[in-house]
Amino acid sequence: MINNHDNTHKMRLLLPESIWLEPEHFDSAKNASEQVIGELKQWKTYLNALASLGFTKWLKEHLPEQIIKQNNQIIDNFTHIQLGEFKFCLIVTEHLLDELVNIPEDNIIKPEATAHLYVVVEVLEEQAELVLRGILRYDQLVSYRDRMNLQPTTGGYQLPLGEFDPEPNHILFYCRFLDANAIPLPVLTTVNNEDNLIQFLPKTKTKLSQWLRGIFLDEWQSIAALINPDINLALNIRNNADSIKRGKIINLEMQLGNYPVVMLVNIKEEAEEKLRVLIQLHPSGETKFLQPNLKLTLLSKAGKSLCEVISRSQDSYIQLNPFHGEVGKQFTIEVSLDNISIKENFEL
Structure with missing residues (x-):
């Protein structure tokens, strides 16, 4: 690289x-x-x-x-x-x-x-x-x-x-x-004419199993590079020394006027070639709380909603329930607010 x-x-x-x-x-x-x-x-x-x-x-x-x-x-x-x-x-x-x-x-x-x-x-x-x-x-x-x-x-x-x-x-x-x-560009599509939902869809999948070998795309950075260490993040994953943690800026733009948040992905290698995955959403920079009604959704490869969490007033972060999967399994994480939706595609 x-x-x-x-x-x-x-x-x-x-x-x-x-x-x-x-x-x-x-x-x-x-x-x-x-x-x-x-x-x-x-x-x-x-x-x-x-x-x-x-x-x-x-x-x-x-x-x-x-x-x-x-x-x-x-x-x-x-x-x-x-x-x-x-x-x-x-x-x-x-x-x-x-x-x-x-x-x-x-x-x-x-x-x-x-x-x-x-x-x-x-x-x-x-x-x-x-x-x-x-x-x-x-x-x-x-x-x-x-x-x-x-x-x-x-x-x-x-x-x-x-x-x-x-x-x-x-x-x-x-x-x-x-x-x-390997250099994802945004793709503008209108998914639903009634809701006029705007999505920025990356063309590539982040292969999480590569993280086990120390291979990271440039946009996936260390947590310290993205979030103010003085803010109490209440991370449940901090004490897990065997896990790998990386973060990426997710920028909800357009009507929101440049609203960046940080998606944190934590993986841990388990038996039978499975990976444990925990995904959280945090405010970026000096911001202490997420904007209310920010939605974090886990989607199957076919686009079916498997798990969803919505931020409330004064939520310092939100997270999906941890899940497990075999290497090669594909899924999508969607971050949405109002009529803006950004999807990140993953492969274990």
Whole structure:
């Protein structure tokens, strides 16, 4: 697993990847900019087109065996590119002020505008050059936003450049050796027209048996990294030294206005290749209590509700009844409030 944060400042001393622009790139970008109205929009379209053309050239040179697609209809023209199953969102800039990267809010919360990898591209027009300043995975982006409780400004979310991986060859690593589904993206579906229920469905399953071998996806972090240790959590699992505990930020957004909670999963290996599972929901950060009427539900593989608990006023946490299962068994945990529902898929 690639660690994007170790020795970040030392890694910044590496020479960034440069991409030279060709005369035909400038001609195509100019033609594209002339299709929009307004000087500011024309300049933005021009820069985005240059970044897209140059980055596409770089991908073709390094990954000639893979098919490149482009969707110019999403959010901002030319900033979304797809290589095989991987979706890229280009964050295009002329210069980075104070080493801050601005990512539009829509590119994080709207399923049709999200991407597996976010690439910061600096356009040096006079030098006819692009510079790849860094990449960031979607799951790491959302994890940082929730962990730091970032709030969007007028232009979007501002992240320090130091959170981005400065090694462009990792793009090639991801595209060659990683399944795109390992970086879950939100999928917006309307499940019931009457209730207009909105669900964000991850495409992958968390395989809990891998935790026994010390293998964790980046979004599953230690409990200490997610919850204030000064808050009395009243965890029944604390005295279980043989168990493995991990937590993940679950962000209920949209109408709720960025409401993160923490899902804690505790597993313990038992006889006959079975696992014992305990799942809890906690407030994040300094918050002491969950919002009332927050629902935590255990669903079977077929979607049948097996167990459910609802938070009351001043509940510091809620939990499902512990359950056991054999390795390979699949289930889903749903967190819902009002008309927002988020599902996490698991396999023992």
